[in-house]
Amino acid sequence: MRILVAVASIDFRVGIDGLARICRAQLQVDPCCGWLFVFCNRRRTAVKILTYDGQGFWVCHKRLSQGKFPYWPTDGPIQELQVLLMGADPLKARGVSAWRPVPRGV
Template sequence: MLKDISSYDGIYLACGTTDLRHSVDGLGIIIKQQFKMDVFGNYLFLFCNRRRNRLKGLCWDKNGFILYYKRLDGEGARFKWPNDPNDVRNISLNQLELLMNGLSIDPPKGFEEIKARDFC
């Protein structure tokens, strides 16, 4: 049976792009070697392709791996995925919902601090 998403100890994004031809073993190697994390932990790991329209999720479930796959269809449908290829980010359930709805998980940037300047 599939796990309740709120039961995971962490939800991790593999930022940047991932070759989604990798299946369970290939994604597990990325988790273990590149991110130095435990693939058998109670975590959901998410990966996105270069075109940002496909997503794979991998998690361990007591006696085997679960591999999730989502493909967006429609003109211009893209995930707002973080770009840093060497980064893995722990996100919240709320951020995952934003991501699945096509929104950015990063808050928008507001005005920068304005400093007093000399008038000529």
Template sequence: MLPFDSKSQVYIVLGATDMRKAVNGLSIMVEDHLDLKLFTGNFFVFCNRVRTIIKVLYWDNNGFCLWQKRLEKHRFFWPESEQEVLEFSFRQLRWLLEGLDLVQTRGHSSLSYSTIL
């Protein structure tokens, strides 16, 4: 599993990414196209068009790491937004990797009570 660090952030790169890209291609995409800093220890998450592969790129002390998960039967619930990048928590990333739909995932609704006389 990914080495989560409380100081790092998770960036979900929306849309489809060509999964033939490796470290060099994905890092150019992050720095040039998205204007984000690579060497911060942050995690950059990409998904293919059919939503069966997720790649996570991050810098770890002295080199890049590229982590991949490929689903054999199901599809990832990839968020759709007008933005290019969404900032997620590690908890949300774990949910995404487990197959949860983050749009549908919600906690309990708030309750409000009134006093009875």
């Protein structure tokens, strides 16, 4: 599954049909392709994710209780999406070091 993050903010008053229209007109991608399309509002306080599962559209909407997303990607790896949805800045996030078992007898 591919994930496409819209770098420009959108008007969040639009519903499923409006998001699908944005996919076709601005992103030039068929919204029924099964990809995830991620959108942010102008104030960066909410995100919407649109996808099509073969039978219909799904929309997931997350609105932060307080504050705003400190970062919105303009390009880069999509692994940043999970960090972004948790309200963190992927540029400052640090992963946990890889764990390795201690060899016996050490």
